[in-house]
Amino acid sequence: MIFKLVYPLLIVLFFISAFINKNNLFNDINLSVDNFNIRFNKDIQILRKEIDFLDVTKKSLPFINYTVDENITYFNINGSGVYFKNITSYPNQFYFYNLKEAKENLNSKFNDSLLFIVYNNIRSLKNDRKVIYTDDFSQTWVKVLQKGSLSFDVFQNRRSISRNNTEFALYNLYTDKAHKKEMFTIIFPEYDYFNNAQKLRALWYFDFDPKFFAKNTDRLKEILGLNACIIDGEYNVVYSTNEQQSKRIVDINNFYSFPLEKTNYRILIEKEGLFQLIKVKEIFLLTFILFLIFYINKKEKLKKELHSLKMLNKIKSELLLREPLTALYNRYFLQEEMSFPIKNCGVVLLDIDHFKNINDSFGHDKGDHVLKAVSNSIKLVSIGNADAFRWGGEEFLIIFKDISKIDLLNKVNTLQMLIRNLDIIDNHKITASFGVIYTDIDDKDTFYSAVSKADENLYTAKKTGRDKVVAF
Structure with a gap:
């Protein structure tokens, strides 16, 4: 949003700068023309003094x-x-009076005029x-x-x-x-x-040829950077710094016009274009600001793109690390993201009871609904400092971190009740068996060892009647 405001502001500054420079330029033009007239009169006075040389020749x-x-x-x-x-x-x-000698003296300074x-x-x-x-x-x-x-x-x-x-x-x-x-x-x-x-x-x-006016007129162009010319009373061009200038001025409104003192000649200075009013330092400053805005804008855009890319990668990573049906972590998460050691860790391995019968009796669609419902229940109790996995088939693994034994058992009992209360299949109660281990895990080896122990407890729970929790 800020960049949309900056660009109009730069345009306004551009025209303000042009207006200020136009006033300064016009002041420079007036001053330069005044100096032109002063120098012209000075040349004439020099000429007049040299004419006094005539008396010397008598x-x-x-x-x-x-x-x-x-x-x-x-x-x-x-x-x-x-x-x-x-x-x-x-x-x-x-x-x-030796006029020849006087003429030679004058010609030495006034170009045979x-x-x-x-x-x-x-x-x-x-x-x-x-x-x-x-x-x-x-x-x-x-x-x-x-x-x-x-x-x-x-x-x-x-x-x-x-x-x-x-x-x-x-x-x-x-x-x-x-x-x-x-x-x-x-x-x-x-x-x-x-x-x-x-x-x-x-x-x-x-009879003054254009050379007489050339020196001072060229100086005008040098100072102002604008073409200048001298015209007579009939608008005929006597001298111009622009070689392409026509021999007669058709529209004097295209020029700043000033009288040449004590004559019917005029000094014309071409009117400046917009870009002539912008000085090099201002062009450099504006270019620098535009480049800076472009750079910041580009940087912000790249930052957004990078953020979007990161988000995209995060989403892709999440999709890669999670099992599609239940959205719980898969075993790839364990390989790439799981960090050790884990102190006061609760390892819970659970299995949905008689899940094969559900698929056989009610179809795989109902089985998928049961898997999703159980995974949602697991997500409810594992909110916080816990990671939940679909360990395989109808088997799930939950790793509770930095938890006490009492809180661990409470979490497991709550999950058992949530699963019992699921109402997905008419006249069919859903239950799960649990194997629980409480230990410290130092690395992947001890992790798999703990999971193995939890699996032994799960086997005991299933063997002794299912819908049970066998802990520690």
Whole structure:
């Protein structure tokens, strides 16, 4: 019965443990996502500090070998473009920012994520004169700058440009008009106000491939044991720890969803399964308990089977040791079970008088009834410390143990009266003759010697008239 109660209790404990672990896991997820955002912001701040390297590259160069195209004056310095707009007189020299060197410095840490740098040096001169530097010397910039300045109009998706001078903006599906390229980008814009107009002062333009997110996203999976991915605002997967993940998330409800700070990207963490909530130690403990219950249950079952087997063997043994008709012991009991010595022993050998005549006159069925009735009478007087045998035919043996002579004779006289009073055959009285010996029995030899003496007394009782007790 106890095992029927234990199994439901284990199931309840299983689900309680899963519930507790789910709460702990969710707390771990929140903490891990917070750390993800902290590390992400730290990476961005490192990037921003490295951008300051640009000022170190500033050097004074002569103003030579330039080309004029309408209101744009431009020239190439080692692959970098320098563009002057709306200038009427040319300086002898100017400050040049080595964008190539800055880019190489940044690329060493950010996996070639930097596509190009554009820096706009605004001068408070008439006609909004300014100089623009870019690490990409191209006629494309000439065409762009002829139509306007380095401002919002350069970008097709204006939301890609943050108006906050101190923060970055991370957006997706952003196309710049200069290169006509759609990409995921992180930009660090800075603005100045000139003639009440907001102008983009400087732009560091990065296209981050999945490697940029891989380090921190993989760490999420390592800590939580759950797959994680980064998606953009259109639910497109930018990076996933699950190689089988589709390129677009269809149902975001299958994930825990968290914002990636200051971006329209999101961090998704797959929801755990039930068995993911069960820790190794709990599985071990539950397995151990189940094994222990199984072992105890098996042990109890074996114990019951053993008990049943013992009972069965006992029954078989009893059947083997007893005579079938009367259920009294047989001579095999004497060989296997009788123990010696026996002190103060009463040996009683009795024989049913004229039993052959009963069988001949009334049939063997009546004879069997007489044998059973006499054996039942013997059982009544031998209750306690005595063993009763069907010694053979109509002859019975009773061994009384640790009994006085007086009690022995009383038992025998009582048995004689019980047999006399048996009413089995109409108009026929049943009697028995008794031979009694009182002695100590040390072993089987003295036992058989005592039985022999009792048999002599029985013979005397039968010879002198039957229905008698000849003792000692």
